[in-house]
Amino acid sequence: MTRISARTLALALAGATAASLAVVPQATAAPSNTLPVINEVYGGGGNNGSVYSNDFIELYNPTATAVSLDGWSVSYYSSSGNLGGTTTLSGSIAPGSYYLIQQSAGANATGALPTPDATGTLTMSGTNGAVELKNGSGEVVDLIGFGSANKFEGAATAATSNPVSAQRITAGVDTDNNFVDFQVATPTPTASGTTQNPEDPEDPEDPVVPGTITPIAEIQGTGAETPLAGQLVTTEGVVTAVYAEGGFNGYYLQTAGTGTAEKTAGQASDGIFVYVGSNGSYPAVGDSLTVTGTAAEYYGMTQLSGTTFAPAAAPLAPVTPLALDTVPAGDDIREAYEGMLLQPTGAHTVTNNYGLNTYGEIALAPGTEPLYQATDVVAPGQAAIDYEAANAAKEITLDDGRSGNYTRGDKTIPMPWIVQDGGSTVKAIRAGDQVDFQAPVIFDSRYDLWKFQPTTPVTGNATAAQLPITWEDSRATELASIDAVAGEYHIASFNVLNYFTSLGMNEEGCEAYTDINGTPVTANNCDVRGAYTAEALADQQSKIVDAINRLDVDVLGLEEIENTATVTGDITRRDEALNTLVDALNAAAGTERWAAVESPTQLGTDEDYIRVAFIYDKTTVKPVGESRIFDDPAFTGTARQPLAQEFQPLDETKESFVGVVNHFKSKGSVANGDADTGDGQGNNANIRVAQAQALIDHLENQDDWASKPVFILGDTNSYSKEASMTTLYGAGFSNIAEQFNAGQSYQFDGRIGSLDHALGNAEAMDNVVDAEVWDINADESIAFEYSRRLNNTTDVFAADPFRSSDHDPIKVGFNLESVDAPVVPGDDSDDSDDEDNATGSSPSRTVWAVIAAILAAIGFALPFLKF
Known part of the structure; x- marks a missing residue:
């Protein structure tokens, strides 16, 4: 059928409501139907959901004679009025006929246009813009503005979208008011030689009756x-x-x-x-x-x-406002509430605050817990796929009622939620925090996310009373939690967020990420991965130092610290950044407490620009022998080689223990073709399994450590149920954080889980008494990170431990058994069994250790014994 004519309705509506429009006449053409006009405009060509592969502009000649188009042109303008290009025309357009101008194609081959009469290269917006038709003298003959365009006749017509175009309600009829003359409907491109509109099978058969109220x-x-x-x-x-x-x-x-x-x-x-x-x-x-x-x-x-x-x-x-505990999960039921005013009454928990400092978004999980990474809870595969589908169905994003970016176009406006009262109040909102709704919100769907919107836009200029939510600041409670970890001794790991003392400003060709004033902050696109300037390094270091000193452990494994040997090519400088951090820690502590474990003689093959390392409290423990790098093809060129070190308490009546710090291959870029299979483990799952097995193999080859407590620490880039972790479990290592319900160490894409782990062998687990994931980083907004300082007009940076990294440290508390003196053959004076048993020591284990040591000294080994 032909296009539906609603001109009478449109004229009546325009007369009734014109006072509410901002009328900005742009063209001088008279509505006399004496010249060709723009008849249809389509900018969705080749986009997702498009009908045709190319954008197009269609002209129509309403006159009784042919009109030469030689020297005529069509120009496209963005919604803000910027010229996007011009196509020059030629030939003629017959009376009562069309002239089709094909423009640029999009990425998707969704349908071919009829053979065009002219071809251009304009790339037009699928939603908003303007098209202008000029004659050979350069005079504007016709103009259409659609959507939010600031060029139009009378008033702009509606915004288009990928499956629809802006097209005249009646071919050739031009009143010089786009809003009256055009409608948005399925595209109907028509080339020369056609004297009537083609049938449009997708036009509605039962159009809305003019003048009636449609609910x-x-x-x-x-x-x-x-x-x-x-x-x-x-x-x-x-x-x-x-x-x-x-x-x-x-x-x-x-x-x-x-x-x-x-x-x-x-x-x-x-x-x-x-x-x-x-x-x-x-x-x-x-x-x-x-x-x-x-x-x-x-x-x-x-x-x-x-x-x-x-x-x-x-x-x-x-x-x-409809009172609901929360909006039920699932698209079908949520569609029933789209656009309505709701009053949530139940608990909601922050599960994602990554977009807070950019788009003012906070993702919420209904209930009292955040959403968890599937493979931190269930095994990879269908169980993980189903688990994440349930997560996605529940999540709702609290938005700020705005579409601007507070680190770009809107960077002079204080970011919302964590900034209040125009910047005079800063209040963290952390993953895991529960929020209560003190005012109703709109429930809508934008960019495929279900969202709560405040009823007016929210920025950092709002007061607490003007926000739709309230919450308690949980930082103070978190700070205190780390001091309560029980145990005589403590070990932990900490990702120090690319701590580089080599600065970007000193590396040739290094670019920088800058703050709102254009001041460089962090290095970009160069071997240096940390601070660009000394000032930025001071910011970064102040947070890391405060966090480590508060963490208060005897041994600390570090990840993402600069390997200065790789950066500079000078092997003698490998420990340079590590030693700088130790000096800063001691200066802040006011005592020579910390020391670094020196690099071993035998280094790894093809080492990365970042490495793992150990520091220790030299007032409580000391290294035993040289540290050991587990050099293995499983790590070469893909990840950081593990570093192992034995430590002896200064109280030498206590047994020694071993720490191994790790940083496996990430889930990011694909290595050796090991791409994501869709089972929930991300990229490089097989590589991480190989690295876990290599770690086990190297540990089993350290005969002198066979009977000692061994702690595997660090960032395995694997959640707790993934294959690389089950490989470690299968070798006799236990997940300490899981056993002590210590929490999760990482937040990614609105899901909470642990990429960082502390594991112990049987000997270690006999001694572990407590553990805690210290939630000072992953739960925090990235706005507090040194790298985001002054990304927005409000400076929220503080030299405190919060967001000192993107990973949380795990602190493990353990006791150590006393070491008995060797039993001298024939000496029956050792009557300590009862005392040892009373204090929980294990004399039989000590005797076997002594026997094993004697046998090893004379060339024997007992590989079957695991102490």
């Missing part, structure tokens, strides 16, 4: 998309939220008197977003309105575009 629920429909896409509709309701600044450029409207009953899957929502555009006027929250616009879907959200509004004939019944 919001009918516009929303019961499915994922509006059943009235592309139709001009009029509806009415009460304004529940207004976003006049920040980029949303619209408001929410809800059917009068609704909000008193919960919805079920398959029902239609009573709320809808009304897009105003950058040049529109806004109502106030609580206003009763009649609104006219084109129904459309925008990134998963039903909205009205190209809208006008007027007060309702009489005040409408108010909307009640």
Whole structure:
């Protein structure tokens, strides 16, 4: 059938509502139908969901004679008015005929256009912009602005999307008002020689009756998309939220008197977003309105575009914020609440605050716990896939009612939530914190995420009372938790976030990430991976030093510390960054407490720019012999070689113990073709299994450590149930954090889990008494990291331990047994069995250790004995 004509309705609506539009005439062409006009514009070509592979512009000649187009041109402008290019035309357009101008293709081959009459290279927006037609003298003959364009005739028509174009309601009819003349509908590209519009099988067979009120629920429909896409509709309701600044450029409207009953899957929502555009006027929250616009879907959200509004004939019944414990999981039921005003009453827990400092987003999990990484809870494979699907169905993102980025275009506006009162108040909101809703919010869907929106935009200028949520600052409780870890001795690992003392500013060609003033902060695109300037290093170091000194352990394994030998090519400088950190720790402690474990004589093959290392409290322990690098092909060129060291308490009546610090291959870039299989383990799962096995093999070859407590520490880049971890478990090592319910060490993509681990062999587990993951980093917003200092106008940096890294340290508390003197043959004076048993020591184990040592000295080994 031919395109639906709604010109009469459009003219009536324009007369009734023109006062609410910002009218900016841009073209001088008279609506006399004496010249060709722009008939259709499509910018979604080749995009996801597009109908055709190419953008196009279609002209129509409404006159009775052919018109030469030689020297004529069409130009595309962005929504802000910037020229995007021009296509020069030639030939002629017959009377009552079309002229099709093919433009650039997108990435997807979704359909070929009819043979075009001209071809250009314009790349047009699929949503907002303007197209101008000029004659051979350079005079503007016609103009269409769509969406948020600031160039248009009369008023811009509705925004388009990938499956729809802006097209004249009646071919060739031009009133010099885009809003009146155009509609948004399925594209109908037509080339020369055609005298009528082709049939459009996707046009609605039952269009909305002009002049009637269409309820919001009918516009929303019961499915994922509006059943009235592309139709001009009029509806009415009460304004529940207004976003006049920040980029949303619209408001929410809800059917009068609704909000008193919960919805079920398959029902239609009573709320809808009304897009105003950058040049529109806004109502106030609580206003009763009649609104006219084109129904459309925008990134998963039903909205009205190209809208006008007027007060309702009489005040409408108010909307009640619907009280819900939380919005139930699942897209079907959530569609029933899209655009409605809700009052969440149940517990919600922060599960992701990574986007807080950029887009003002905080992901929430209904209930009292965050969402967990699937493979930290269940085995990889279908169980993990199902677990994550359930996670995704539950998550809701608390947004700020704005689309700006607080580290870029909006960087002079204080970021929300953690900054309040214009910057005078800074209050952390951490993963695991529970929030309560003190005000109602809009429930919507933007960019495929279900979200809570405040009813007006929120920035760091808001007071606590103006926020929709309240929460308790949990930092003080976390600081105190680490002091309560029991045990005579303590061991831990700590990822020091690319601690480099070689600075980016001193490396030739090194670029920098900068703050809002253009001041370099961190190195970019060079071998140096840490601070760019001495000032930035001082910031980074102040946090790391405070964290390590507060951690208060006897032995500390480090990951991501600079390997200065690789950076400089000078092997004698391998410990340079490590020693600098030790000096800073001692200076802050006010005593010579810390010392570094020196690099061994035998180093690793092809070592990385970062390495692992050990430091220790020399007032309580000392190294025994040289440290050992487990050099192995499993690590060469893909990860950092493990470092092992035996430590002896200064109280030499106590047995010694062994620490091995690790940093396995990450889940990021693919190495040796070991790509993600979709089982939940990410990239390089097989490589990490090989590295776990290599670690086991090397440990089994350290005969002098066979009977000692051994702690495996560090970042295995594997969650607790993944294959590399089960490989370690199978070799007799236990996950200490799991056994002591110590918590999780890492936050990624809104999921909490442990990539960092502390494991012990049987001898170690006999002695472990406590453990704690110290949540000072992973739960924190990245806004507090040294690398993000002054990314926004509010400086939230502090020289404290919070966000000193992106990984949390794990502190393990353990006791050590006393070492008995060797038993002299024939000497029956040793009557210590009862005393040893009373104090929990193991004399039989000590005797076997002595026997093993004697046999080893004369050339024998007892590989079958594991002490």
